[in-house]
Amino acid sequence: MKIIKKAQCGSLESSDLMIYIEPSDGVKIEVESSISQLHNKEIEYLVIEELKARNIDKVYIKIHDSGAMNLTIKARLKTVLNRGIKNEDQA
Amino acid sequence: MKNKLGIDIPKFVEGLGNLKPYKGPFNRIRKVSKEEITQVPTKIRSSLPGRKKLINSLEKVIELSGLKNGDTISFHHHLRNGDHLLMKVMKTLDKMGFKDLTIFSSSLTSAHQNLYEYVENGVIKRIFTSGLRGELGKFVSRGKMDIPVIIRSHGGRARAIKTGEVKIDVAFIGAPSSDKEGNLNGVRGPSACGSLGYAMVDAKYANCTIAITDHLVEYPNTPISIPQYEIDYIVKIDRIGDPDKIGSGSTRLTKNPVDLVIAENAAKAILYSGYFGQGMSFQTGAGGASLATAKYLADIMEKKQVVGSYAIGGISSYMIDLYKRGLFKKMFDVQSFDKGVVSSLLNNDDHIEISADFYANPFNSGAIINDLDIVVLAAYEIDTDFNVNVLVDSHGYAQGASGGHSDTSAGAKLTVIVAPSFRARIPTVVDKVNTIITPGETVDILVTERGIAINPRRKDLIENLKSKGLPIRDIHDLRKKVELITNNPKMAEYSDKVCGFIEYRDGTILDTIKQVVEKY
Incomplete structure (x- = not known):
């Protein structure tokens, strides 16, 4: 799958996260957390798994985490990627 | 030695003295009458008729207080995040060249987080408080104090003052209103903060008390929360704090x-x-x-x-x-x-x-x-x-x-x-x-x-x-x-270094604050 446009999803509320994506030459992931940097690696891992599952290898992803649970992270990821692969008229 | 909660407490700590291990919430309270400790005698202060207590500058009043290097100074935190006084006094003490002081505040809020700068330059040697926040809390948890801090409860602080475990040399009392003799309350003036409950204990037991006010009123100032016979000097400054910042947030009910x-x-x-x-x-x-x-x-x-x-x-x-x-x-x-x-x-x-x-x-x-x-x-x-x-x-x-x-x-x-x-x-x-x-x-x-x-x-x-x-x-x-x-x-994750002690209300040691291992 190909990311064809910028997209974002989520919020900066506690227990949520904000994800921003845009097309890129390769995979680049930036994770930042206001709650706990202890979870950055785990979040990165979830992102990589999801990208692999969807066969996406060209995307820049920036995440601002405010202590989201794994299921929230997965849900937000799916949504933002869905937004990024759609054309305006498809959406 | 291990206390009742299984936490290792040293018997002696350089700069703090002997420590007592926690043995249960009421253990020492039950037996304290047998320890025959007395309420600490407070230095007798006197005042001749006609003596003027109102001093025109912070520097002058600190000189008059007889404060020395290594002394203990106290503050109260009723203005919480809106307190300007503590940092203002510290700035003055730094300028006057004081060293090795013990800060004994009823608590420290984010308004006081830059206090660590005065630890770094040697003005402050020890910190006794109820709370730590912001950069100061990180500074302490990174193990940067030579002498561990002591965290006390509000009741425990009053106890430590009365028993003389902590002797206050000079109490700096932020007074939202005062008259020329030092009758204080917290309910009048632009920096009114309400109760002066923590400062009342300091005023009674300190060797010297300085009331610092931004609202000097005609004698006599009433209601009297702290009476003039407990106040040695009064100094007027522009502003002791901002009462809008007392409330940590909204007093409306949560919708969470x-x-x-x-x-x-x-x-x-x-x-x-x-x-x-x-x-x-x-x-x-x-x-x-x-x-x-x-x-x-x-x-x-x-x-x-x-x-x-x-x-x-x-x-x-x-x-x-x-x-x-x-x-x-x-x-x-x-x-x-x-x-x-x-x-x-x-x-x-x-x-x-x-x-x-x-x-x-x-x-x-x-x-x-x-x-x-x-x-x-x-x-x-x-x-x-x-x-x-x-x-x-x-x-x-x-x-x-x-x-x-x-x-x-x-x-x-x-x-x-x-x-x-x-x-x-x-x-x-x-x-x-x-x-x-x-x-x-x-x-x-x-x-x-x-x-x-x-x-x-x-x-x-x-x-x-x-x-x-x-x-x-x-x-x-x-x-x-x-x-x-x-x-x-x-x-x-923590190292073995102890950065602070949690003192229980009865004066025994409950737990420690350990040094954080920072990995990023």
């Missing part, structure tokens, strides 16, 4: 659905606990779930036509609303939690200003909290032995305050902890808390959105609360449930 579920269940648990009834006394914190519990409890009280005796503690505008609804007859106020409380303290005879000694000191003939029926408190963490941490955050940094938490838990017949079971992936119910502020022996019920856990020591509560439709769980089950959701997050 998790907090509301917790509060509703907590109120129900109180209703069936056996302590709900005519004439009950009550204290609650100002946090979201704590205040919301008061709201649900108030609704139940109204429905059942129950009138409480008194509300105590930090008094917030919300507690004043409950008083106005006729739900409590009196309010005891050691610290006013927002600006809105000030006019009530000034105008309402049922709203009574009390000192920290009167409030919670275990070593007097009866602090008010000894008679308290119900207290509702928050927690950063609570472990399966019901030990509570309200000081060290999930990163391992000291970012909170002991306050009256352990005092009221020990005094109250029913101690209810209200907390979400996890916050932003970090579990609240854990195997072992980062630092114990309040021993589990004095905690009775934990209310979370995922269930209520009752301390197994309280057989009466287990009996009273069963078959009432409340989600009662074993605390171990609750912890496991939370762990499944939060998926065992990585927690802070």
